[in-house]
Amino acid sequence: MGAEVDYEREIQELKRTLNAVILAHYYQESEIQDVADFVGDSLALAQAAAKTKADVIVFCGVHFMAETAKILNPGKLVLLPDLKAGCSLSDRCPPAAFRAFKEKHPDHFVVSYVNSSAAVKAMSDVICTSSNAVKIVNQVPKDRRILFAPDQHLGRYVMKQTGRDMVLWPGSCIVHEIFSEKRLVQLKVQHPEAEVVAHPECEEAVLRHADYIGSTKGLLDHVLKSPKREFIVVTEAGILHQMKRGAPEKTFIPAPPDNGCSCNECPYMRLNTMEKLYRCMKDKTPELTLPTDLQAAALAPLQRMLEWSQ
Ligand code: 13P
Ligand code: SF4
Numbered sequence: 001m002g003a004e005v006d007y008e009r010e011i012q013e014l015k016r017t018l019n020a021v022i023l024a025h026y027y028q029e030s031e032i033q034d035v036a037d038f039v040g041d042s043l044a045l046a047q048a049a050a051k052t053k054a055d056v057i058v059f060c061g062v063h064f065m066a067e068t069a070k071i072l073n074p075g076k077l078v079l080l081p082d083l084k085a086g087c088s089l090s091d092r093c094p095p096a097a098f099r100a101f102k103e104k105h106p107d108h109f110v111v112s113y114v115n116s117s118a119a120v121k122a123m124s125d126v127i128c129t130s131s132n133a134v135k136i137v138n139q140v141p142k143d144r145r146i147l148f149a150p151d152q153h154l155g156r157y158v159m160k161q162t163g164r165d166m167v168l169w170p171g172s173c174i175v176h177e178i179f180s181e182k183r184l185v186q187l188k189v190q191h192p193e194a195e196v197v198a199h200p201e202c203e204e205a206v207l208r209h210a211d212y213i214g215s216t217k218g219l220l221d222h223v224l225k226s227p228k229r230e231f232i233v234v235t236e237a238g239i240l241h242q243m244k245r246g247a248p249e250k251t252f253i254p255a256p257p258d259n260g261c262s263c264n265e266c267p268y269m270r271l272n273t274m275e276k277l278y279r280c281m282k283d284k285t286p287e288l289t290l291p292t293d294l295q296a297a298a299l300a301p302l303q304r305m306l307e308w309s310q
Contacts, residue, residue, distance in 0.1 A: 145165070
């Protein structure tokens with residue numbers, strides 16, 4: 001059937017018949033962001049999932065985000081257009097290895113980035129996202145040593161912001177670790193008036209050139225309210241859609257990676273397409289499922305994050 005289907009119209013119709021809500025991350029392709037009921041960063045999406053009244057949550061993002069929605073809504077049907085939409089950070093922190101790492105650091109308070117599996121979350125004391133990591137770490141009792149996983153770059157950034165020493169799991173994101181400092185500096189020379197905004201998953205060498213560091217939502221809010229007219233954006237290029245929509249008069253330049261491409265896309269996020277979104281709603285599959293005990297174990301640290309974020 002392919003090309004003749006009006007995916008946008010069919011998806012809108014399926015939303016009504018299923019009483020579904022479509023939650024999408026900023027790294028999704030533009031058409032998916034436009035058909036979604038809510039577009040946000042990991043924290044805003046978790047908060048939206050926690051309070052939705054819909055019967056079905058269609059999650060246009062990656063696996064750990066849909067898992068979070070399921071953990072917060074154990075009784076609801078959670079659909080993910082492509083179950084293979086994983087995350088390199090989550091994949092680089094296998095639960096068995098994480099358990100061993102944790103055992104090497106007994107008595108540490110475990111703060112896990114939301115970009116981790118439900119099994120790693122279940123072994124954590126509290127979860128954080130890029131938008132609340134500083135706030136969360138600041139609330140860890142001062143007499144506790146901290147283990148932070150799985151993103152070392154976010155961890156290092158948080159250590160600087162909070163002054164807390166943390167043991168870091170050596171993980172990183174394949175998208176954010178390949179931004180090129182050299183090409184960024186060249187771009188800054190070509191655009192001396194541009195403000196540089198960067199995601200904290202980038203390496204320290206790249207972050208030190210940033211005028212503003214924040215989550216995807218933080219970056220979006222910042223460029224919309226900044227008096228500057230030009231921005232170099234150091235994160236996945238999907239965010240440019242909302243930036244251009246919110247401020248069509250401003251110029252947004254995606255920062256280049258060191259692989260010769262002009263911008264950076266997350267291969268996992270981009271597995272979701274309008275066709276897969278339509279099919280998953282029509283067939284009510286693939287469904288995101290989790291063992292009940294794991295769901296229950298991962299809920300407490302996630303709830304603690306939501307409480308500590310207020
Ligand atoms: P945000 O929570 O900032 O949207 O980040 C999610 C993510 O996966 C970044 O790579
Ligand atoms: Fe994971 Fe990186 Fe993709 Fe974000 S951009 S979902 S951290 S692989």
